[in-house]
Amino acid sequence: MEERECPSEVLRKLPVYGEVREFVLKVSRESVALPRSVKKRALVKYRRRIDKISSYLIRNLLEPLQTTRKLLQVGFYNKIASNTLPSGLPATELVDKLLGKLDVVRRLSREYRSKLSVSFDVVESRELYREYVGRVLSVVRRASKYLELLNKAIVELRKVPCVDLSLPVVAVAGMPQVGKSTLVSAISTAKPRSSPFPFTTKEIVLGHVNYKFMEMQILDLPGILDRPPEDMNEVERKAFVAVTELSDLVLFLVDPSEDFYYGFEPQLSLLKSLKKWVGVDVLIVVNKVDKVSSKRLELVSRAIGEVAPGVEILKISALKRIGLEELVDAVVKHLKAFRGESPQHDY
Ligand SMILES: Nc1nc2c(ncn2[C@@H]2O[C@H](COP(=O)(O)OP(=O)(O)OP(=O)(O)O)[C@@H](O)[C@H]2O)c(=O)[nH]1
Ligand SMILES: [Mg+2]
Known part of the structure; x- marks a missing residue:
């Protein structure tokens, strides 16, 4: 093969x-x-x-x-x-x-x-x-x-896009509308459409990221609602299959806004389910920091910390390009650790 x-x-x-x-x-x-x-x-x-x-x-x-x-x-x-x-x-x-x-x-x-x-x-x-x-x-x-x-x-x-099985795959997952496509578009070669309507992304989209000598593939996925895989529709199931079968690392995107259509609690519940479904590391990325107060951000981070104790939480704005370099840095470190390479002595 x-x-x-x-x-x-x-x-x-x-x-x-x-x-x-x-x-x-x-x-x-x-x-x-x-x-x-x-x-x-x-x-x-x-x-x-x-x-x-x-x-x-x-x-x-x-x-x-x-x-x-x-x-x-x-x-x-x-x-x-x-x-x-x-x-x-x-x-x-x-x-x-x-x-x-x-x-x-x-x-x-x-x-x-x-x-x-x-x-x-x-x-x-x-x-x-x-x-x-x-x-x-x-x-x-x-x-x-x-x-x-x-x-x-x-x-x-x-x-389904051409996947190079010899290169790491990072999946961007989360509920609809959290900003997955905006993020993938900001950091990779792929330019998926983003819009203020849920389920804009219906197919798996693959982009490439070359950063500090690390070449990786990043997947923009359809949004997933918090429900058991057997209740998911065909579009959600594509995302489910990509995170469970193809990913070396999952970025779980969270929308911290108070007016987020699906609310905050369901995102925590989806995070819990996702951690059960996947065998690989999940990095938590709070997006849209440009939209919320630092007080709200703190509250959200604390609640996430309770669900995923000790896990690093990254804060970004995909739209305003805030925190993206730190995010890609963290991804590279995780992938190197996953492959058993030392993250210190290279780039
Ligand atoms: N203020 C703000 N808005 C953002 C940010 N990132 C994305 N958005 C907006 O959020 C909406 C949804 O963005 P998408 O990137 O389409 O979200 P998605 O997660 O790909 O959505 P689905 O494909 O429906 O699952 C769009 O209107 C974006 O402009 C951000 O960092 N800040
Ligand atoms: Mg999308």
Whole structure:
């Protein structure tokens, strides 16, 4: 498995029954030009058609399924894909099911090729070809329901950014509207849209940060509400999967404003849940310090301290670019500590 995987580059939607049928009918209608010298013309003609159909199915179904299977070895991609499927069905299992069902096509192609070579006449050759087409189409038709499910997952996977698995990943999480996109836009190469409306971010966005010889990836995520993962909607679940499967460090952004739409207590409750969900360090970042009094800031910090005792709390304004250098410094230190490198003797 390569270190950098781009679902949008390696995955494409798979043809379903209707498209396969259309291709097969087209091949069946097309005339096959053969030199005059060719003997057993019917046999050669039908064998060519079988080869054409067989290589179409291998190239467009079986090989892409193998590529998908390989990509799904990355737990993050498997979870993102599984999120789109009826509950309980892991995407890897769906692909295995399809590979099992569709691999029969290879055997059928071999079988009918050899049957054709010992056929007696034009009528028998044509019958064998028709039988082959019927059986192949029936295999694809029976797999169609699963192909459609997988296509839905592929559409979602193609929206996921290319992640370099050899570089650290920092996820920016929090409730909607706390300023995640504004922060990612201020410190990384990504420029996600921010707006005063909740759930502005619906997809995972990846940016790069190069700071003091440390190269890292930073993820802007959709907002998460404080509820169990099974009650989350598909958009929130993308954020949940990114923090639990992909992150080496999570920045939990808090909005301390008194007029914050979702309030302050739910943010504390989400922080508690997040600390249970993830196995990596969580840095707490109080954003929008430009908006609140120092008294309010103190109150908020104290309340956070009670939920996460001893954890460093960073205070920033993503919008006014206050405290951003200190924040990135803290992130670098945490990542180095996480990788077992000494934070002192380098940059
Ligand atoms: N005063 C102030 N406003 C901020 C700050 N950071 C973000 N905002 C504003 O807060 C609102 C939400 O910002 P976003 O960056 O879109 O928030 P988000 O967390 O990405 O929101 P979702 O994508 O909906 O989850 C926008 O109107 C921003 O301008 C800040 O440091 N200070
Ligand atoms: Mg956003």
